[in-house]
Amino acid sequence: MKRLWTPAWIARHVAMVVLxxxxxxxxxxxxxxxxxxxAISWGYAVxxxxxxxxxxxxxxxxxxxxxxxxxAADADRGTNPQATAAGEPSTVAPAGARTGQGGTDxxxxxxxxxxxxxxxxxxxxDGGDDADLAAYNRYLSWLNANxxxxxxxxxx
Numbered sequence: 001m002k003r004l005w006t007p008a009w010i011a012r013h014v015a016m017v018v019l020x021x022x023x024x025x026x027x028x029x030x031x032x033x034x035x036x037x038x039a040i041s042w043g044y045a046v047x048x049x050x051x052x053x054x055x056x057x058x059x060x061x062x063x064x065x066x067x068x069x070x071x072a073a074d075a076d077r078g079t080n081p082q083a084t085a086a087g088e089p090s091t092v093a094p095a096g097a098r099t100g101q102g103g104t105d106x107x108x109x110x111x112x113x114x115x116x117x118x119x120x121x122x123x124x125x126d127g128g129d130d131a132d133l134a135a136y137n138r139y140l141s142w143l144n145a146n147x148x149x150x151x152x153x154x155x156x
Contacts, residue, residue, distance in 0.1 A: 003066055016059040023052035 003009070027048030034041035142154060
């Protein structure tokens, strides 16, 4: 539960309380306006508590996600809580490595390795059979060679 008391989480808790309080206050304000005769305020009086409920829903979902993450999140960040507690340097097994502790054989997910995409240009056949298709291909290749040109500048 210490993960929920970091400075970032304290800011999230405070933001949730401020937003929910503000939204419920705005809802009460709309109820008082509606009671005074402003009929459209009834819709807003219902809308503001729904917004407050949504804020609580998102906050609760994030809290559950953080609590369920457990020590695996620390291992992904490169820290080993048991090793650092004992004063040893923290080590993380390579991605995809099998760690067998206590008879279990867990597989850690591999991180994606992104490789550059290489695009090669291939010569396009003019179509030979169809004169209109060949003219259109010449037009497209001219547009590609002159990126700032307008279609009206085409010499053909």
